[in-house]
Amino acid sequence: MNINTLLALTISKGASDLHLLADRPPALRIHGEIEAIDIPAFSHDEITKLLYSIMTHLQIRKFEQEKELDFGLQYDLANRFRINLHQQKGFMEATLRLISTKIPSFKELNLPEVIKDLARLKDGLLLIVGPAGSGKTTTIAAMVELINQERKAVVITLERPIEYVHTGQKSIIKQREIGIDASSFSIALKSTFRQDSNVIVIGELDDIETVKNAIAAAEGGNLVVASFHSLNTLQGIDRLIGFFPPENRKQMLSQLANCTKGIVSQVLLPRKDKLGRVLACEVIIVTDAVKRIIRGDELVQLPTIIQTGSSYKMQSLFESINKCVEEGIVDAEIAKSYLEEFTKYGHK
Known part of the structure; x- marks a missing residue:
């Protein structure tokens, strides 16, 4: 069996991921x-042969040097794969995530209208947080596409690898792939300050320099949309600030409070009808009350603000998941288990 056959099977089965494992049958993640x-x-040799068949000489050399590699593969006009190569117990393995080249609409993603309002802002920091595989990249792609359709702007995306490909409409869109077009998020982000940018998308806030530059870009008049891995909003803010030494915590909380305009925390829930997954999300609009809570390092008070913030179009994850249950999309027991996981870090 060749790699193209496995990729075709991944697409036909409606899987989100293909796992190639040494000395084990390949596996799919379906719903x-x-x-x-x-x-x-x-075998290890067979996996190496399969994967090297879709890689350039430069990619092979880079993987053999670093033992890790992320890259994108355009399978056909409708499908693209984000590929992560890694070693496990000395053997080469891979995770290949299927990405449709069609950028879903807000309605198709079950995103609330308030996220459109956030995408229409002219400046500030927007954080899109959630665990791995929660659809953060797809949400950001929908936001970029909305900007592209409505606004004359220079949009620079920093991605590892590029997943959704945008074609400029009203906006000029420059998509830079980390590892090919720049060596790191932090270096690429610094250079955007000299590229006449209006909107900057950061695929991953992965180190202290990237976080500092993201805040500086937002303070400097850009709309910065950044993805960050965390279980929920509270953990996301705490982990971001955790990049900095304890003596800088107060200062960074103050800067974060001043430049952040909105935080979206999301999860994907299995549908009751077994036909895929549905997105549920929490939305925080950074009002003066939210700024005071972040600035004062009183993050445990955020859930209370969300519950009373409906006039600002805020919504809690509980409300979003409960709506999915009421509409018969998600099973109540499944919803309960996700909410229990979500509340492990500060939420009530």
Whole structure:
């Protein structure tokens, strides 16, 4: 079996991910569940041969040097794969995530209208947070596409790798891939200050320099949309500030409070009808009350503000998940388990 056959199977099964594992059969993640493919296990050499067949000489050399590699592969006009190569116990393995080249609409993603309002802002920091595989990249792509359709702006995206490909409409869109077009998020972000940018998208806030430059860009008049891995909003803010030494915590909380305009925390829930997953999200609009809470390092008070913030179009994850249950989209027991996981870090 060649790699193209496996990629075609991933698409036909409606899987989100293909896992290539040494000495085990390949596996698919379908609607959030792992399912092994009923074929013999691949050896390490077979996996290496499969993956090297879709890589350039430069990519092969980089992987062999660093033992890690992220890159994108355009399979056909409708489908693209984000590929992560890594080693496990000395063996080469890979995770290949399927990405449709069609950018879903806000309605298709079940995103609330308030996120459109956030995308229409002219400056400030917008944080899109959630665990791995929660659809953050797709949400950001929908926001960029809205800007592209409505605003004459220079939009610079920093991605690792590029997933959704945008074609300029009203906006000029420059998509830079970390590892190919720049060596790191922090270096690429610094250079955007000299590229006449209006909107900057950061695929991952992964170190202290990137966080500092993201805040500086937002303070300097850009709309900065940044993705960050965390379980929920509270953990996201705490982890971001955790990049900095304890003696800088108060200063960074103050800067974050001043430049942040909105925070979206999201999860993907398995649908009751087994036909995929549905997005549920929490939305915080950074009002004066929210600024005071962040500035004062009283993050545990945020859930109370969200509950009373409906006039600002805020919504809690509980409200979003509960709506999915009421509409018959998500099973109540599944919803309960996700809410229990979500509340482990400060939320009530």
